[in-house]
Amino acid sequence: MRRDTLKKMDTELKDVVHYTLDIHGETHKMNDYIGKQIKIEWSGVVICSCGKKMEKFYRSGFCYPCYWDSPMASQSIFKPELCTAHLGIEERDLEWEIEFQLAPHYVYLANSSGIKVGITRGSQGVIRWMDQGASQAILLAEVPNRRFSGDIEVSLKQFVDDKTNWRKMLSGTPESVDLVQLKEELSQHVPEELKQYILPNNTVTDIKYPVTKYPAKINSTKLDKTPIIKGELLGIKAQYLLLDGDRVFNIRSHEGYIANFSVPKIANQTSLF
């Protein structure tokens, strides 16, 4: 049933980011729809990753039991500096936590709405940056587990943000920043015992998004309030669809919504519910 729900678009880094949306067994090349009408209809039902259906999630895209019991919703998911699997200490499910936490992680610097520090697992770096709407990014360190990346992130939080200001990110392209120099400066503040993980490679990734017009005044639209959203697609940045009327729609925050996506003027898709 999860394939009938909205989930974040797949991204591919090219001259501009290419987005695809998979739903109901169809793959939509979203860049082709820019300048055209699109329509998203919500069935009124959401479904948790455990399979439970309901009218709305309890919190953060989870049902009540998952939010309180699932390792996917534990505190260390939101605060990596609380990870303890590398010490063999269980938070909610040690086996799951070992698998998730004891894998290579990266700390990076990205310029999306200003400079931020972030962490990502394994090879997810570029995907993460595109999902966050970064215009430039650089890897700072590669560490053997999630906890160490959280510790580095905490040490740098006093100098740079660790969150993206999505309104600012959606209002245009940020000014270019010398990330190599910034990396050198910030590297001095990495805790001594973790300095060995700083990466010597200083490749900066530049990312452009398919946007014809940024919203002048951002109006965030949500399916809970507006179950049918339609309008002209003016661009895509991060996981946001930019629509006419200064509206923005965050696909990612609607993951798990059983919905229908259609492009009325291109294909005549029949509603699936």
Ligand SMILES: [Zn+2]
């Ligand atoms: Zn659940």
